[in-house]
Amino acid sequence: MRTLALRGGERVAVIAAQWHNAFAVVTRGRVQLELRDGEPGPVLGRDAGFWLRGTGVRALRNPGLRTAQVRIVTPHTPRSREHDMISTTPAPARHTHRFRGLAGTGLLATVAAMIATTLAAALARAAGVDFEVPDGGETIPLSGIAVVTGFFSLVGVVMAAAFLRWSVRPAERFLWTTAALTAVSLIPPFIAGADTATVTALLGLHLVAAAVMIPALTRSLRTKGDGAATSS
Incomplete structure (x- = not known):
């Protein structure tokens, strides 16, 4: 389990092979799901949960100005790989x-x-x-x-x-x-x-x-x- 912080406007890619069986819960702010066909998905508020595997979600994005937080649970994922699960580019x-x-x-x-x-x-x-x-x-x-x-x-x-x-x-x-x-x-x-x-x-x-x-x-x-x- 880990907590992902998304600053305003920040985008984090979802790598299917690494987000194995991942379940996420929005614990602060709002998070938009970006779909693999390039279309913007739903915007989820606090306490909303969602599965990432097999959903066609390719990225998480913070549509607001304030920092959002997502708690990610990945059963049976080796701890040594947790830092490889998220691919980001510095926001600035x-x-x-x-x-x-x-x-x-x-x-x-x-x-x-x-x-x-x-x-x-x-x-x-x-x-x-x-x-x-x-x-x-x-x-x-x-x-x-x-x-x-x-x-x-x-x-x-x-x-x-x-x-x-x-x-x-x-x-x-x-x-x-x-x-x-x-x-x-x-x-x-x-x-x-x-x-x-x-x-x-x-x-x-x-x-x-x-x-x-x-x-x-x-x-x-x-x-x-x-x-x-x-x-x-």
Whole structure:
């Protein structure tokens, strides 16, 4: 028998060959079970018990900010192997690795979104779209489209990092939130007073940027949030 302490956001891998017949009880805080198909499992509170062998659980994760504790009972497990049963990476190093990976993906996706929207706007302009906004009679330049795309894409990266840090299901929460915000972002072109061609082009640019950023960051969140690397 031993007690496992999980700091806020910490993840501990379950190695099937080593957690033989293991039974665990949450004695403090909350613990989320991470399933082998990559999906987040149930969140268990204090005094909840569960078997690990044959359940498809590949890791335990603390979804909260406060330290959680799990008491693990492993019948007939030699004492000399107890220290080999848990595979962890120091929390600060693991968190740094996860956020760096997400940031790298986000920056690459941001550049890709800026290029995609700028090229799409250039093609639209070549087809006769003037991108003129009646308020002030100004024409939106290609550089302005690139800058706005880059700014809101970086906002999306920051949101993804926040979900990775504080959400139990970061990929799912990010996907639903950004989908809703994308829908909201389609409203301003309709009330800008521009002609039909400009409104249509602006709507298309919003969707192009979303089509680049949202899938890339969602995939990264699934990888970093639900399948963080561990060492054996």
